Amino acid sequence: MHAGFLNRYRLIVLILVAIAARGLTFGNPVVHADEEFYYVTAHEMWRGALPFIDIWDRKPIGLFLLYLPAARLPLPWGIFAYQAMATAALVLTALIVARLAARAGWGAGAMAAAIGYILWPDLINGVGGQSPIFYNLPMAAAGLLIVSGENGGGLPHRRGVAAMALVGIALQIKYSAVFEGVYFGLWLMWREWHAHRRLLATLAYGAMLAAIALVPTAMAWGFYAAIGQSDAFLFANFLSIEHRNANPLPEMLGNIGTLVLLLGPLVAMAFAARRQEAVGGSGAARRFLFGWLWAALAGLALFGTWFDHYGLPVLVPGCACAAGFFGARRFRGRVAPAVLGLVAIGGLATVLAHIHGRGNATQFAALAQAVGRGPGCLYVYSGTTMLYAATERCRLSRYIVPAHLNRARENGATGADQAGEVRRILAARPAVVVMRPPFNGERPEIRALVSAAVTRDYRLADRLPMGDETISVYKLRR
Template sequence: MHVLTNSRLRLPLLILVAIAARALTFGNPVVHVDEEFYFVTGSALWRGMLPFVDVWDRKPVGLFLLYALPAGLGFPAGIWAYQALALASAVATAWLVARLATRAGFAAGATAAGIGYILWLGLLGGQGGQSPVFYNLLTIGAALLVLRGGRAAGIAAMALVGVALQIKYSVVFEGVFFGLWLLADAWPRTRRPLAVLTYGVMLIVVALLPTALAAAAYAAIGQGQAFVYANFLSIFHRNPDPLGELAGNLGQIVLVISPLVALAVLALHRAEATRERRFLALWLGVAIAGVLVFRPWFDHYSLPVLLPACAAAAGMLGRGDWQRWRTPALLLTAALAGQIVLVALRGERGDARQFAALAQAVGRGPGCLYVYSGSTMLYVASGRCTSSRYIVPSHLGRTREAGATGVDQDGEIRRILAGQPAVVVMRPPYGGERPQARALAMATMATGYRLAAALPMGNETISVYKRAR
């Protein structure tokens, strides 16, 4: 176990583990539907299209700006680029997890904690470029600055939180916790309520500044209302998923993350209480609470919990009796399970070869594309124009989104089909789909389109319809 306790080997070991853990995803444009859409929107930015105005979604604009960097390389080079960026972010985050574990007095298990972070990413939907893969790096950077203490470090920490908020707004829970911790730290030094209050206001302003600048930019072009609705209001109009589906999602998260959380709790309980360990314990509670608040509990929603959980779990992973066989056995089991998950997901969602065949069937000719349901990555692969600002199929097709997108779903589908897109792509019926939406699309396919191809994509057959001449 010398390798796991040698800090000089930590970074190269984390890089090797990350490459091995994620290699099956490299170059695959259909790793996850979310990443496909982020890449499509990043590509749209280069054509002058604006999120919330020309391409609708609830994610902050910072996430799309981040994806615009690799998307600028085009397809397929940009796919490799965003996955390389995600790999680098995962490794850097794991390295900082190890730094945090060391600071908490768990140095012997720090490298194992970093490896655990990388491996559990793949078990919880973070095998590609999900938003937490990127904002977790900012969050843990902020956490280390918070623990450093001092006014300048506190302001820098909240600046990182502010940038992270523009990748995913759920970081607000960690941001509030970090801010309160900084204020509690500041009180003994000053004992002046006004000084602490002024400092608190400054921290809030710094954290909210990136979001305020984004809102101001949209307001300046007359799109302030579109920004506010998409970013802050529409989420409250979304309908809940069936209880059984919610319970299944939450159960999956609990099953996968519970070993790390249990180790973290056990380590913190057995170790002597210190400032850093109290911080980890409180942060772990806040992160778990943040997951529980946001339904429908997709697996990647729990990725922020990995930061405090892995850092604290180092207290158990580094124990002498654990390092003899329990720690390597746990990490090897997670590594094997991660590869099984990747193979299973590729079988379910498809791979680069299948996607290439589907993109060829869609073709690059004139006329717009309408992905009624299926892969939005077809827009960039085919180079065809979009038929609506509602590119995410579920925004128009799912019951969950009824009344939550600012548009009448059936009315928008009718408008799209009335525009006679050159190509329409449809996957088979899926759970949560509105039957009336599919009926609208199929009625048009029956009268004005021909089935040009029916190709496998994972465990489904995707239909490609082309307008009849």
């Protein structure tokens, strides 16, 4: 009864914290460019489009399938729906973080760790439906299966199989889960070797675990192969990333500095837990969690580009380990609440700054109205792709992410010549062209192509604020 009451209390508190942390963004369709695109892709799938063929991107198809239920709803209800899904995933993952902490013997700090997991995403662009908000849930569940088997009971092979099946699901939400998944598999193999000391059996077990984790991706590949699009699938999912150009060095250094600043305190508290006394729990579970944290950090370092939201996978093992710090006798009374309070204030300030910079639902509604639902196709050269879903206008290219056609880092990396594709779009004479002001990383020669076309063939229909920018809407002269 006591445990049941504690779980209900914990759930209610985490839901309230999540609503407080995210409530300012509920219903806002322009929280982040990534999730705008995920939603629009799912919306286009309902109209018959197929990712990697009709709409191009590198994300696995599982991510777009996640957005399908929400994208079936009209705006703004579809926005509320995907944000509710993301909030539910966040809260469930936070509950697992608390369970992981308790299994490791850090139960006194488990609640603070779970709250930390709810609050920290606000600091690193995770306030909406970024892919790690969703794939952290199966990864956390997989980690809990492994940790739960570290007490010597249960069925470790079944737990291992189930854990790697969850890793496979996470991989079809975003492939960057591979770093943590490899660590999970190696840990399970090491435990198998430690238990039985049979090399061939351990290798066979490892091969089985790897195969299980790859099943969802193999199924996706098999579908595309069956329709004759294997090459398109392989290029988009695995090969194109090797062709992407590096961001300018100052931008990369700025990204790294931001991650160090925002994740550094959490990582420091997590590793400080090594010096704190655990109450019960499993030493093997603690070692697993610290190893998981190293794996997540290694994945963040190796993946490159280092955008702030790439740090979201670090939060699961980071917060679980930080429970040892939060729950320490000398920290739990004042330090832990102070830390969480600072994170909450910093997160709120970050969310408000992003709303000010990117825009809000009212500004987006005005922009969508200016674009209109009339006949003719839309070309968002730069700006929010959510306009495609809001106006229901047709698109003229499978490259609807503006960066794929106008950013230097994507030049030669998508399978299309940027200038050639832009010329083809403009030759089709879209009814409406949307442009934001010039930005860092943009290819000036691509902007010049579009600017020349709108000067020649279009009239400026409206200029509207969107966050701290002014968006220009051009309509074709009749």
